[in-house]
Amino acid sequence: MTLDQLKKIAIHASQRRLEAIYPFLIKYMTIYDISTKARISAFLAQVIHESGSFTYMSEIASGLSYEGRKDLGNIHKGDGIKYKGRGLIQITGRNNYIQISKATGIDFLNNPTLLETPENAVMSACWWWNSRHLNTLADTYQFTAITHKINGGENGLKERLFYYKLAQQIL
Numbered sequence: 001m002t003l004d005q006l007k008k009i010a011i012h013a014s015q016r017r018l019e020a021i022y023p024f025l026i027k028y029m030t031i032y033d034i035s036t037k038a039r040i041s042a043f044l045a046q047v048i049h050e051s052g053s054f055t056y057m058s059e060i061a062s063g064l065s066y067e068g069r070k071d072l073g074n075i076h077k078g079d080g081i082k083y084k085g086r087g088l089i090q091i092t093g094r095n096n097y098i099q100i101s102k103a104t105g106i107d108f109l110n111n112p113t114l115l116e117t118p119e120n121a122v123m124s125a126c127w128w129w130n131s132r133h134l135n136t137l138a139d140t141y142q143f144t145a146i147t148h149k150i151n152g153g154e155n156g157l158k159e160r161l162f163y164y165k166l167a168q169q170i171l
Helices: 001-008 014-031 037-050 094-104 113-117 120-129 134-139 145-150 157-170
Strands: none
Touching: 001 014, 001 037, 001 157, 037 120, 037 134, 037 145, 037 157, 094 120, 094 157, 113 120, 120 134, 134 145, 145 157
């Protein structure tokens, strides 16, 4: 994938933002084997939607709605806000912060805002994608199933599908 192709897919992203994240997309998509047209199309569609065209590295909402969510591991007062969605794929909840910290050796649990840097935002999305075996779903074109894994439902499915089809045409 070239920077020019990425610009044609992430049509609402700023040039500055694309240039900031592009090298990290190439690096981590390679590391996590997001390497075929099917995988790249599905991945980009999801992260473009989740991050508002690479605009948001942190969830806009405060995270208060995640307070006390034991399914996310938010067992301490303030966990919902502290571990709100961050990174391109919106890593959410104490459990996910623990998992990514263990997997990468970076202490996101005590430094959650580190997921907001361009490199960590991209790396965390690629790690999460890989850890949930989403390449397998992308290989069999199960895009809606990928959306369910990421979002828990079909929130934003129309927009996600728009970017998915666009990426398939451009790549």
